[in-house]
Amino acid sequence: MRRVLKQREIVADDWRHFEADAATASHAPRLIVPLKELRANPQTWSAYEGPLGVRIGPADKVEDLAAELQRCTLIAIEFPAPTEGRGYTQGRLLRGRFGFTGELRAVGAAVKRDIIFALARCGFDTFEVAAGEDLAACAAALERYTVAYQRGAPGSPPLRQRFSA
Amino acid sequence: MYRYDDIDQTLVAERVAEFRDQTRRFLAGELSEDEFRPLRLRNGLYIQRHAPMLRIAIPYGLLSSTQLRKLGDIAHRYDRDYGHFTTRQNLQLNWPTLASVPDILADLATVQMHAIQTSGNCVRNVTADHLAGVAPDELDDPRPYCEIIRQWATVHPEFTYLPRKFKIAVTGSPADRAASEVHDVGLHMRRDAQGEIGFEVLVGGGLGRAPAIGQVIRDFLPLKDLLSYLEAILRVYNRYGRRDNIHKARIKVLVKSLGAAQFRDEVEAEWRSARADAPHLAQAEVDRVRAFFKPPPYESLADIDVTADREPKFRAWYRYNTRSHRVPGYRAVFVSLKAHGRPPGDMNSAQMAALATLAEEVSFGLIRVAHDQNLLLADVRQGDLYATWQALSREELATANIGTLTDMIACPGLDFCGLANAGTISVARNIQKRFDDLDYLYDLGEIEIKMSGCMNACGHHHVGHIGILGVEKHGEEWYQITLGGSVNGFTALGDVIGPSVPQQAVPETIERIIEVYRERRAESERLIDTYRRIGMAPFKERVYASRAEAA
Numbered sequence: 210m211r212r213v214l215k216q217r218e219i220v221a222d223d224w225r226h227f228e229a230d231a232a233t234a235s236h237a238p239r240l241i242v243p244l245k246e247l248r249a250n251p252q253t254w255s256a257y258e259g260p261l262g263v264r265i266g267p268a269d270k271v272e273d274l275a276a277e278l279q280r281c282t283l284i285a286i287e288f289p290a291p292t293e294g295r296g297y298t299q300g301r302l303l304r305g306r307f308g309f310t311g312e313l314r315a316v317g318a319a320v321k322r323d324i325i326f327a328l329a330r331c332g333f334d335t336f337e338v339a340a341g342e343d344l345a346a347c348a349a350a351l352e353r354y355t356v357a358y359q360r361g362a363p364g365s366p367p368l369r370q371r372f373s374a
Numbered sequence: 375m376y377r378y379d380d381i382d383q384t385l386v387a388e389r390v391a392e393f394r395d396q397t398r399r400f401l402a403g404e405l406s407e408d409e410f411r412p413l414r415l416r417n418g419l420y421i422q423r424h425a426p427m428l429r430i431a432i433p434y435g436l437l438s439s440t441q442l443r444k445l446g447d448i449a450h451r452y453d454r455d456y457g458h459f460t461t462r463q464n465l466q467l468n469w470p471t472l473a474s475v476p477d478i479l480a481d482l483a484t485v486q487m488h489a490i491q492t493s494g495n496c497v498r499n500v501t502a503d504h505l506a507g508v509a510p511d512e513l514d515d516p517r518p519y520c521e522i523i524r525q526w527a528t529v530h531p532e533f534t535y536l537p538r539k540f541k542i543a544v545t546g547s548p549a550d551r552a553a554s555e556v557h558d559v560g561l562h563m564r565r566d567a568q569g570e571i572g573f574e575v576l577v578g579g580g581l582g583r584a585p586a587i588g589q590v591i592r593d594f595l596p597l598k599d600l601l602s603y604l605e606a607i608l609r610v611y612n613r614y615g616r617r618d619n620i621h622k623a624r625i626k627v628l629v630k631s632l633g634a635a636q637f638r639d640e641v642e643a644e645w646r647s648a649r650a651d652a653p654h655l656a657q658a659e660v661d662r663v664r665a666f667f668k669p670p671p672y673e674s675l676a677d678i679d680v681t682a683d684r685e686p687k688f689r690a691w692y693r694y695n696t697r698s699h700r701v702p703g704y705r706a707v708f709v710s711l712k713a714h715g716r717p718p719g720d721m722n723s724a725q726m727a728a729l730a731t732l733a734e735e736v737s738f739g740l741i742r743v744a745h746d747q748n749l750l751l752a753d754v755r756q757g758d759l760y761a762t763w764q765a766l767s768r769e770e771l772a773t774a775n776i777g778t779l780t781d782m783i784a785c786p787g788l789d790f791c792g793l794a795n796a797g798t799i800s801v802a803r804n805i806q807k808r809f810d811d812l813d814y815l816y817d818l819g820e821i822e823i824k825m826s827g828c829m830n831a832c833g834h835h836h837v838g839h840i841g842i843l844g845v846e847k848h849g850e851e852w853y854q855i856t857l858g859g860s861v862n863g864f865t866a867l868g869d870v871i872g873p874s875v876p877q878q879a880v881p882e883t884i885e886r887i888i889e890v891y892r893e894r895r896a897e898s899e900r901l902i903d904t905y906r907r908i909g910m911a912p913f914k915e916r917v918y919a920s921r922a923e924a925a
Contacts, residue, residue, distance in 0.1 A: 291412050292495065294535030298612050301532050305651035323396065323413055330531035354388045356381045358525045359532075360653060369381055371525055372601065372653040 212344060214325075214336040215312075217351055217366075219344045222337065224262060224283065241285050241314075244269055247277065255280075264316065267295040271302045278309060285337070288317040288324070297331045304332030304362040322350040332362030375436050375740060376521045376666040378486040385529065386483045389490055393417045394476035401473060412535070416496055418489030419475055422792045428467045428475055429492040430482060434502035434520040434544070435463035435743040439730040442741050444485040446726030452478050456722040458786055459711060461553075461834055462541065463501045463743045464492055468790050490528055495536045495623075497527035497608070501543045503551040504744035507667065508752045510700045513563050514571055516544040518664040519600065526601050526653065533608050537615035538623035540608070541580075544573075548863055553745055555579050555588045555865040556837060558625045559607060564594055572596045577607060577637065578629030579865075581831035586626040587865050591638035597660065599645075602652035606645035610637070670738040670753055675703020680759050690812065691763050691774040696754075703756055707737075709749035709766060710773040710781070714806040717799045718784045719747035728769045736762050746783055746822075748776065778815040779823060779888075780806050783834055787827035787844065788851070794827030796844020796851045801825065801880050808881040818888060821901050822860070837861045839902045840887060841868040842880065851877045857887065857913060858905050871914050886916045 211222040211230075225233060227242040237259030244265050247254050254261065262283030263274070277284070284303060286296040296315065303309040314335040315328050321342045328336070329351055338347055351366075358371040378386075393413070400410040414421075418429040430445070437445075445465055449457045452474050458466045470478060482488055492499055500520045507515040523542060527533075533540075543554040546563040554560030560576035573595045579588030595603050607625075616622045629637045645652070681689045697706040709729060711719050721729075729749065733741050736758045737751035744750055749771075754762055766772035775781050782805065785791065787798030802825065809815055824838030835841035841856035853875055856868030875883050890913050891901045905913070 291409060292535050293617070294495070294533070294537070294612055295617075297532045297534055298609055306647065321409075323409075324534065327529075327531040327534045353392055354385065354529070356384045356388070357531075358381075358385070358528055359530055361531070363651075369384075371381055372655070372659070 211337070213314075214338065214344055214347050214351075216334055217348060219348060226264070239283075241283060244274075244277070262312070262314070265299065267293050267299075269299070271299050271307065274303075274307075278303075278307060281311065283312040283314060284309060285314040285316045286333075288315055288319040288328075291319045291324070293319060297327065300328065300331040300333050301362050304364060308363075310364065322347045325350045326353050330357065330359070330361045330365050332365055334364070375438060376517075376663065382486070382525070383483070386486075386488045386490070389417075389488065389529070390476060390479045390483055393479060397472065397476050412494060414475075415494035416491055417475075417479065418492035419472075420493060420792070421472075422468070422790055423788075424790065425469045426472050426475065427790065428470050428478060428489060429460070430457075430465045430467070430487065430489045431492045431499040432463045432465060432487075432743050433524045434500055434506070434517050435504050435745075436517065437741045437743065438485075439734045439739040439741065441485045441487055442726050442733070443730040444481065444487070446723040446730070448478055448481055449726070450723040455724075456720055457726075458717070459719040459721065459743055459747050459749070460785075461745050461747060461783055461832065462499055463504075463745060464499055465743075466786070468786070493539075495538050495540075497530065497533060497536075497540045497542065499541075500524050500527070501541070501552055501557075501745065503545045503547055503549075504742045504750050505551060505697065505706060505752070506546060506742075507669065508699050508701070508704075508706050509547050509549070509551075510698055511549055512547045512700070513565065514546045515667055516546040516561075516563055518660070518667050519561070519563075519573075519597070520544050521663050521666070522600070522655065522659070523604065526604070530608075532605075533612055536608070536612055537617045538620070538625075540611070540625065542604075550861060550863045550865075551745070553834065553837065553861040553865075556581050556585070556834070556861065557588065559604070560588045566594055566596075570596065573600065575603065575607075577641075578626040578634065580624050580626045581834055581836050582624070583621050583829050584626070585831065585836040585867050586630065587867070589629065589634040591634060591641060598655050598657070601655050602648065603641075603645055605652060606641050606648060609648070610640045610644050614640075669701075670740075672701045672704065672753070673755070675701075675755065675757075677702050678756050680756050684760065687774070688760060688763055690816070691772055692759065694774045694778065694816070695772065695776045696759065699753070701753075705754055705756055705759060707751040707754045707759070707762060707766075708744070708776045709741075709751065709771045710776055711748050711771070712775055712781045713770045713773045714780060714810055715803060716770075717786070717789075718782055718802055721749075725769045725771060728765070729771065732762065732765050746781065748781070774812060775815060777820045777822075779809050779818055779821040779884075780815060782823035782825060783838070784825040785827050785832035791827060791832075793830055794844060795846040796827040796853065797877070798825050798827045798833065798842075798844060801842065801844075801853070801877060804878075804881045805884060808885060818891070819898075819900050823884070824859070834861075835859075836867045837865065838868060839900075839905075840884060845874055847874065853877065853880050853883075855880075855883055855887075855917070857910065858902065860902055869910055871910065871917055873918075875917075883917055886919075887913055890916050 241262035576588030742750040825842040826833035859868030
C-alpha cells in the first residue's frame, strides 16, 4: 500500500493510478487517469462510477481543463525532473485563478523534501513522493520556513508574510 | 540603507539551516551530484576548476562598513584572503571548502547578507546604478524599488525552477549606469503627467550567446503594479520559455521567437487575468522601505576648489576617480580595483578592512559596488578628498585610471572558472603592462575594454568599446576582438573585427587599434565616436597588416 503526505499527515493512499497500479477488488476505485487517456476515451470515463482524478504533464495548459475541473476531485501534476518548473505555475493557477479546491497532488521522480515547501506554497496539498524518499523528512520540510515574502496560493498554510494579495 | 526586520532575518536563518542540511546530506552520500547541483547553485555555490566558488549577493551594490569588514573576515577565515567583485554587484570567493559554506552563510546572515539565488535558474541579484541617490542626472533613487523586488523574488515559490537564469536591473538615470538594456528585465524610472513614479519596462536583453538589447514592452508601469507586472512576465516565461536546450532557454529567445509585440500581449493578458490574485504593492510598504533610503545627514557646504596647489598625482586622481554630486560640497569617489598588475575586481581582506574604516570616517559608513568592478564612496566632503586620496593610496586603491583603458572589466577566466576558454587575468595583466603610462592613458581618453573568457559573457565583452572574447582553437587560447559596443545610455553590441588572434598578440592588437584612433580622431573625440564615424575598415586593415606594413 502506497503512503502519501496529505494535508501534512502521512496516510495510506486511497487513490489508484490508471494502469500503473494493480487493480483492486473494490468496484470503481478512486482512480487517477492521464489527461490523454481521459480525452481519448471520453465515453468510457464519463460513465465511470467512481471518483476520478486527472494527471497532467508540464506542457499541459491549465486553461484547457474546464471539463476536467467539473468532473475530477483530484488533479495530479507531474514533476519528472528537479529542473522542471512549470508545475509550480500550473498549481498556482489552478488554485488562484480557476478556484480548484479539490486535492492537488505532486507526483514524479523530483517530488522530494527539497521542493515540497515551495510546492505547498503554490497550493499543493498532497505529495506522492519519489521512490525511496523519506516521508517523515518530507513532512518536516513543510515546517522549514515560518516566513515568506510572497502570499501563498489560496488554501496554502498561513505564514508570516510581507506582500498581501 | 535597508535594515532587516524579523521576517528578513528569520528567512535567511531558515535558509541557512536548510542548506546546512542539504550539504550534510550531500557529503553523507544521501544526495547525488545531480540532485545537489540545483540546490547548491541557488545558494551561490559553484564547483569550479580548482575548488568551490561562492558568489555572495550585494543587493543593488550597497554595503555598510560592517558588512564589508565581515566580507574581509570571511575571505580571511575561509578563503585565501581576497575576493573578486563582479559585473553584477556580487562578491566571489574562489577557494572556500564545500563543508565550510554553511558556516560562511551563517556568518553572512549576522550582517544581513546572503548568497540566495546568486546562481541557478532563478531570479538573480537585483542590480542598480552605483551612483543611485547621488547622481545629479537622476529622476529618483531606484534602490527602494530594488529592495522591494529583492524581497518579492527571494525564495519565490512559483519561480523556483525557471527555464534559465533571470536578471533584473533598475536605473533612475538616463545614463543607465546599470547596463539595464542587456538584462532580462530592465526597469527605467519615469514620472507620469501627475508626477507619480513608475517604470518603463524592457525585456529580452542579455549577453552570452546571441546577445540582444532589451525591447520596451511598456512605456509606463505605475509603481503599485510593479510586482504584479513582474510576476506576469515571469509567469509567461516560466510557462513558455524553452527548456529543451540550455542555449535557447533565456527569455530573450522567447521574446525573439514570439516577437516583442506578441510577448507584450501575452504578458498584458496574463497581468489582467491575474488581477484578483496578484501581489499588491501597498503604499505603506513603499513608504516603509523608502524611509531606509533617506539621504544621509549632509552638511550645508559650498563647492570648493580642492586641487589648487596640490600635486599632479592628486589632481589626476580627482579628475579621473571622482564624480560630481547632487549635493554642493560633496563628491562621489571611485575606489579603483584596477591597480596595474592586479586582476580587475580583486580586493584583499586588509583592503576591505581599511576601506570599511575609511568609509566610516568620510562617507557615512557606506560603500557601493559598481558594475565595472570598482567600489565607490558616494558621499565624501570635498574638504576630505585629499585625506581620502592619501588613505586610498596607502591601500593601492587610488590608481587614477577610472574610465581609461586599464579600467577594464574581466571575468576570472581560466585561472578559476570551469567554463572559461581563456586566461583573461594574464591577458589583462599584459594589457596593463603595455599601457602602463598614465599620461598616455589620459591622452587616449575614455575607453572601455571588456573581456570575457567564454561565450557566457560575464565580462560583458559585447558592450565594450573594445571587446575581447576568449575562444578555444585546437586546444589553444585565441581571442576575438570587437569594436563599437557600449552601454551607459546608448546600448550597442560590438562588431567583430575579423579572425581571432593568439593570446600573445592581444596587446599588440589593442595597440594597433589605438594607433588608428590617435591618427584619425577629431578634437575631443572618444575612440567609440571615432569608430562610429569612420567605421571598421581602417581598424581592420591595420590590425591584420603584417608587422612590417604596420610599422
